[in-house]
Amino acid sequence: MSPPPVWLMRQAGRYLPEYRKTRQQAGSFLDLCYSPELATEVTLQPIRRYGFDAAILFSDILVIPDALKRNVRFEEGHGPRMDPIDVGEIHRLNPSIVSGHLKPVIETVTKLRRELPGETTLLGFCGAPWTVATYMIAGQGTPDQAPARLFAYRHPEAFDHLLGLLADVSADYLVEQIDAGADAVQIFDSWAGVLGEEEFERYAIRPVRRMIDSVRARRPQARIIAFAKGAGTRLKTYRQATDADAIGLDWSVPLGFAAELQKDGPIQGNLDPMRVVAGGIALDEGIDRILDILGNGPLIFNLGHGITPQADPEHVTQLLARVRRSGEAA
Numbered sequence: 001m002s003p004p005p006v007w008l009m010r011q012a013g014r015y016l017p018e019y020r021k022t023r024q025q026a027g028s029f030l031d032l033c034y035s036p037e038l039a040t041e042v043t044l045q046p047i048r049r050y051g052f053d054a055a056i057l058f059s060d061i062l063v064i065p066d067a068l069k070r071n072v073r074f075e076e077g078h079g080p081r082m083d084p085i086d087v088g089e090i091h092r093l094n095p096s097i098v099s100g101h102l103k104p105v106i107e108t109v110t111k112l113r114r115e116l117p118g119e120t121t122l123l124g125f126c127g128a129p130w131t132v133a134t135y136m137i138a139g140q141g142t143p144d145q146a147p148a149r150l151f152a153y154r155h156p157e158a159f160d161h162l163l164g165l166l167a168d169v170s171a172d173y174l175v176e177q178i179d180a181g182a183d184a185v186q187i188f189d190s191w192a193g194v195l196g197e198e199e200f201e202r203y204a205i206r207p208v209r210r211m212i213d214s215v216r217a218r219r220p221q222a223r224i225i226a227f228a229k230g231a232g233t234r235l236k237t238y239r240q241a242t243d244a245d246a247i248g249l250d251w252s253v254p255l256g257f258a259a260e261l262q263k264d265g266p267i268q269g270n271l272d273p274m275r276v277v278a279g280g281i282a283l284d285e286g287i288d289r290i291l292d293i294l295g296n297g298p299l300i301f302n303l304g305h306g307i308t309p310q311a312d313p314e315h316v317t318q319l320l321a322r323v324r325r326s327g328e329a330a
């Protein structure tokens with residue numbers, strides 16, 4: 001058995017001293033996202049340090065609302081902020097300006113493909129319409145996305161219009177990333193788990209399916225990972241309903257159930273990021289359980305969500321050594 005490919009969500013980020021240094025040079029977080037030189041540099045940092053099997057484009061899911069002129073900013077200690085959108089503004093959004101605004105990000109993808117080792121997979125990404133919309137409605141992160149859930153009940157037509165528009169501009173954006181050299185793309189639906197049964201179908205599945213159909217119609221070779229955080233048992237139908245090639249699993253997904261999902265195709269995940277903060281036995285045991293139960297099927301080893309700023313970079317070294325040793329042990 002050879003070890004599974006491994007990368008970590010948010011592998012370029014504040015837990016790395018070299019990231020913090022570049023981040024300081026950049027000015028604002030969005031300046032970093034829109035600087036092809038610096039965004040390439042921070043994407044490469046974890047590849048140089050650890051030799052992950054995949055590099056993920058350094059950017060953010062909120063560059064789409066930024067391109068739609070929602071005045072996105074990242075305030076120190078507060079997370080993202082933008083102007084909360086209302087019904088009238090939703091109908092006045094202009095999707096035709098998005099692609100031009102995101103040219104620097106596409107340039108980063110082009111640079112990365114040139115600079116990365118040939119054997120390193122380059123991943124592009126974007127947010128899923130539902131997750132991006134939750135920030136656009138609330139104007140900030142919230143614990144359970146109540147503002148967007150409420151808005152969707154009060155203004156279902158405007159909300160469908162918003163999700164459809166986001167699906168279309170995001171699909172175009174993924175096609176551009178693929179054309180610039182991304183080998184695969186991931187769609188992040190970090191807030192899928194807060195949706196009720198009907199809403200999951202309407203707001204998580206339907207727009208992502210629309211995106212995937214649109215990408216595949218133009219780029220049939222596209223490989224697409226869909227990560228619906230918190231979707232739980234609904235992941236069983238999610239892969240089929242969205243037509244994603246691989247599905248990402250958060251750390252709450254039981255491994256027995258993950259093994260079931262793996263019978264239908266590749267899965268990605270799902271170590272609790274807090275095990276990386278803890279290190280030691282907690283880290284080793286978490287890795288071993290995943291590899292024992294899922295290591296013989298199609299698996300992309302990853303965390304169940306992004307690595308956090310308090311993780312010790314040495315613990316990531318430990319993680320990689322352990323995952324890669326799994327090939328020798330069996």
Ligand SMILES: Cc1c2[nH]c(c1CCC(=O)O)Cc1[nH]c(c(CCC(=O)O)c1C)Cc1[nH]c(c(CCC(=O)O)c1C)Cc1[nH]c(c(C)c1CCC(=O)O)C2
Nearest residue numbers: 009010011012013056057058059060061079080188190306
């Ligand atoms: C919801 C979401 C966002 N961004 C993203 C999501 C979906 C995945 C998830 O749920 O984590 C996705 C994202 N954000 C970032 C990446 C880069 C690629 C990677 O390494 O995975 C990716 C794939 C960089 C980032 N995006 C952000 C940072 C930290 C900002 C900084 O360096 O100052 C990084 C490295 C900022 C960001 N961006 C966002 C939030 C809520 C925050 C603030 C929280 C935080 O500070 O961690 C929105």
